[in-house]
Amino acid sequence: MNNLELWQSVLAQMQFHISKANFATWFQNTEIISKNSEKIIISVPNAFSKEWLSNKYNKLILKTLHDIDDSIKELEFVIKPQDANGAPKNVLPKTIDGINSTSSSNTQRQEEAQLRFEEFKINKDTNLNPRYTFTSFVVGSFNELAHAAALAVADSPGFTYNPLFIYGGTGLGKTHLIQAIGNKISDEQKKKKVKYISSEKFVSGIVSAIRTNSMEAFKASLAPIDVLILDDIQFIAGKNKSQEEFFHVFNSLYEKNKQIILSSDRPPNAIAELEERLKSRFEGGMIADVSLPDYETRLVILKTKLQEKNMNLPEEVLDYIATNVKKNIRELEGALNKILICDKLNQELNIEAVKKLLKGFIFSPFDVANYKKIIETVAKFYNLEEKNLFDPTRRKEIVKPRQVAMFLLRKELKYSFPAIARKFGGKDHTTAIYAYKKILQENEENNKLTEELNLIKQKIYSG
Ligand code: ADP
Numbered sequence: 169m170n171n172l173e174l175w176q177s178v179l180a181q182m183q184f185h186i187s188k189a190n191f192a193t194w195f196q197n198t199e200i201i202s203k204n205s206e207k208i209i210i211s212v213p214n215a216f217s218k219e220w221l222s223n224k225y226n227k228l229i230l231k232t233l234h235d236i237d238d239s240i241k242e243l244e245f246v247i248k249p250q251d252a253n254g255a256p257k258n259v260l261p262k263t264i265d266g267i268n269s270t271s272s273s274n275t276q277r278q279e280e281a282q283l284r285f286e287e288f289k290i291n292k293d294t295n296l297n298p299r300y301t302f303t304s305f306v307v308g309s310f311n312e313l314a315h316a317a318a319l320a321v322a323d324s325p326g327f328t329y330n331p332l333f334i335y336g337g338t339g340l341g342k343t344h345l346i347q348a349i350g351n352k353i354s355d356e357q358k359k360k361k362v363k364y365i366s367s368e369k370f371v372s373g374i375v376s377a378i379r380t381n382s383m384e385a386f387k388a389s390l391a392p393i394d395v396l397i398l399d400d401i402q403f404i405a406g407k408n409k410s411q412e413e414f415f416h417v418f419n420s421l422y423e424k425n426k427q428i429i430l431s432s433d434r435p436p437n438a439i440a441e442l443e444e445r446l447k448s449r450f451e452g453g454m455i456a457d458v459s460l461p462d463y464e465t466r467l468v469i470l471k472t473k474l475q476e477k478n479m480n481l482p483e484e485v486l487d488y489i490a491t492n493v494k495k496n497i498r499e500l501e502g503a504l505n506k507i508l509i510c511d512k513l514n515q516e517l518n519i520e521a522v523k524k525l526l527k528g529f530i531f532s533p534f535d536v537a538n539y540k541k542i543i544e545t546v547a548k549f550y551n552l553e554e555k556n557l558f559d560p561t562r563r564k565e566i567v568k569p570r571q572v573a574m575f576l577l578r579k580e581l582k583y584s585f586p587a588i589a590r591k592f593g594g595k596d597h598t599t600a601i602y603a604y605k606k607i608l609q610e611n612e613e614n615n616k617l618t619e620e621l622n623l624i625k626q627k628i629y630s631g
């Protein structure tokens with residue numbers, strides 16, 4: 169078996185183990201470039217793939233190789249930048265390769281930076297920010313499904329999942345992902361008319377159309393759109409007139425197989441005051457969530473952002489940021505930018521300095537999740553007033569949220585059961601134990617509750 173055949177059969181095996189989207193992301197443009205008795209050297213297109221493959225897939229690849237040829241005992245990944253002709257489509261932006269090119273002079277770099285800056289102007293027709301692409305979007309288990317669904321929609325808008333509904337806490341990449349779909353479609357299918365609108369703008373558009381008696385004109389302006397992207401759709405909840413008009417807009421686009429893409433901070437069934445008929449429309453397509461990245465992925469995200477900027481930082485600094493800034497990806501980026509500014513100013517960056525710089529970004533769970541925050545968040549999530557949680561009632565709409573609040577006080581803050589009981593009006597502490605056990609058990613059996621708990625926790629920890 170030659171190297172090419174060997175690698176082909178490894179790739180064929182890998183497809184069984186990982187998702188299609190991840191496969192495409194990590195294995196595109198890889199090949200075996202040398203093989204001696206025990207060691208295989210695999211070339212990858214950039215540092216980003218190298219990092220990910222050697223951290224995440226090293227074992228699996230080695231095992232697969234070893235199964236085919238048991239003399240193979242070791243793997244090494246080397247970066248082989250793509251030449252201009254062989255530049256792969258659909259892999260990583262050119263800027264990422266730039267980091268390896270030692271030839272580029274300073275002025276050239278500045279020009280490149282300038283160029284990239286120009287490129288990032290928001291497109292007036294689509295409202296899309298060209299910065300948000302699939303290539304700059306890091307995929308991990310925390311957003312794998314959403315990413316795969318987004319790619320599928322980008323490849324055949326209107327015909328795979330309609331609508332596509334992406335939800336998750338703030339700063340976790342919803343806007344990035346849904347804009348990436350729009351950018352990919354605009355790039356590849358020039359005839360398609362893509363429009364990105366924040367729900368806030370959308371609602372104010374509807375409101376002013378109603379006020380000026382120009383609803384028909386407003387609708388007509390949406391009619392030619394092939395791909396409508398509405399960000400933060402939870403904003404429409406409770407705005408009845410807007411919901412009604414949106415329902416008609418939705419239907420007329422949907423009937424014509426136009427793609428609708430929505431994002432929200434929670435799944436449709438958890439958006440209070442959302443009309444039933446809209447809820448069921450939203451649930452009619454694909455719903456996928458984005459959650460929090462783990463340490464390894466946070467590190468990959470930091471490195472990706474550095475490469476995009478053609479910059480570098482010591483490993484221990486990156487480790488410190490990835491270990492400590494956990495709130496969301498936006499914060500992670502913010503922390504990195506803060507450090508980079510000081511780096512540019514040539515300030516010395518030892519760990520002590522970094523710690524000081526990042527003070528505002530770092531929370532211990534105990535700083536953020538306090539009693540008040542939990543009560544406030546649970547009440548808000550279930551659309552109740554805080555005092556409702558303490559009502560001595562057996563009404564289902566109250567009992568469950570109350571149990572969730574008790575559960576979180578125990579789980580997140582390690583409150584004792586008697587202390588929880590005291591907070592809830594001196595109830596017998598067996599009530600608190602019962603609540604805790606009930607939610608614990610239901611959490612294992614009921615996906616909807618698990619989803620709710622995750623969202624509530626995300627909200628609690630997002631400050
Ligand atoms: P959301 O809309 O969920 O609040 P955004 O899409 O605005 O979050 O993301 C916040 C920031 O984090 C953006 O700058 C975005 O580019 C970055 N980001 C989020 N997710 C990713 C990801 N998976 N890979 C790379 N950058 C990401």
Ligand code: MG
Pocket residue numbers: 342343344399
């Ligand atoms: Mg957003």
